[in-house]
Amino acid sequence: MIRVRDLAARFGERTIFEHVSFEVRRGEVFVILGGSGCGKSTLLKLMVGLYEPAAGSVEVLGRVLAAAEGDRAVAGRERRALLRRIGVMWQSGALFGSMTLAENVELPIEEHTDLPREARALLARAKLGLVGLSEAAERLPAELSGGMVKRAGIARAMALDPPLLFLDEPSAGLDPITSAGLDRLIRELARDLGTTFVVVTHELQSILAIGDRCIMLDREAKGVIAEGDPRRLREESTHPTVRAFFRREAA
Numbered sequence: 639m640i641r642v643r644d645l646a647a648r649f650g651e652r653t654i655f656e657h658v659s660f661e662v663r664r665g666e667v668f669v670i671l672g673g674s675g676c677g678k679s680t681l682l683k684l685m686v687g688l689y690e691p692a693a694g695s696v697e698v699l700g701r702v703l704a705a706a707e708g709d710r711a712v713a714g715r716e717r718r719a720l721l722r723r724i725g726v727m728w729q730s731g732a733l734f735g736s737m738t739l740a741e742n743v744e745l746p747i748e749e750h751t752d753l754p755r756e757a758r759a760l761l762a763r764a765k766l767g768l769v770g771l772s773e774a775a776e777r778l779p780a781e782l783s784g785g786m787v788k789r790a791g792i793a794r795a796m797a798l799d800p801p802l803l804f805l806d807e808p809s810a811g812l813d814p815i816t817s818a819g820l821d822r823l824i825r826e827l828a829r830d831l832g833t834t835f836v837v838v839t840h841e842l843q844s845i846l847a848i849g850d851r852c853i854m855l856d857r858e859a860k861g862v863i864a865e866g867d868p869r870r871l872r873e874e875s876t877h878p879t880v881r882a883f884f885r886r887e888a889a
């Protein structure tokens with residue numbers, strides 16, 4: 639689904655990370671983890687084509703979406719078609735406050751298809767049903783709990799049935815029980831719809847609950863310091879930072 643090759647991110651003179659390579663396989667929940675400021679969000683933005691890499695490339699669904707040599711990446715209509723097949727829920731990706739949940743989910747469908755109003759409404763309802771929000775379709779975001787808002791954000795990201803969904807810190811700001819509910823939803827969607835997920839998080843419980851595989855970025859190392867099944871990393875890693883993270887020990 640995704641192939642990241644020798645990727646580097648720089649802001650001005652400052653290198654955030656370099657030599658980052660990994661693959662995301664079909665149907666898995668892939669977690670990007672690491673401490674604050676190690677570049678998780680930056681990596682996500684590179685993976686969805688928002689930034690141009692300082693080096694390396696990102697291939698998504700068989701196409702080069704981002705490359706240091708810009709002319710290698712898809713452009714124009716091909717790029718737009720590729721981006722339509724990717725769903726993203728940003729951490730700050732608030733819903734439009736003046737619109738109901740159903741209208742929020744309908745928005746990308748309206749933007750990207752010529753479907754008539756009734757069909758759009760039906761699709762939006764179906765997506766809200768998938769995330770357990772059928773009853774809340776006519777409510778405004780301000781009337782919902784934090785967990786419901788996150789679910790609605792996922793429904794909106796899924797509006798166009800993307801095979802690939804990116805979630806930026808989905809459990810940020812949620813209490814542990816709500817966060818566990820969201821983790822269950824992510825696993826269910828991956829299992830039942832075959833959607834591939836890339837999730838940025840530093841919540842250890844979430845990582846262990848949802849992650850098939852993960853990479854761990856590190857600010858000091860400016861790159862990946864661990865890759866694999868998070869449960870195995872917890873048991874077997876000998877890297878002090880990785881152990882500290884998974885076992886909640888001081889490094």
Ligand SMILES: Nc1ncnc2c1ncn2[C@@H]1O[C@H](COP(=O)(O)OP(=O)(O)OP(=O)(O)O)[C@@H](O)[C@H]1O
Pocket residue numbers: 649654672673674675676677678679680681840
């Ligand atoms: N657009 C930008 N311009 C300049 N520096 C940036 C930009 N975006 C991020 N950075 C810097 O890059 C570093 C990595 O930021 P990033 O947000 O990717 O980290 P993160 O791992 O997602 O952190 P957190 O977990 O705290 O959200 C930080 O030092 C940040 O200040």
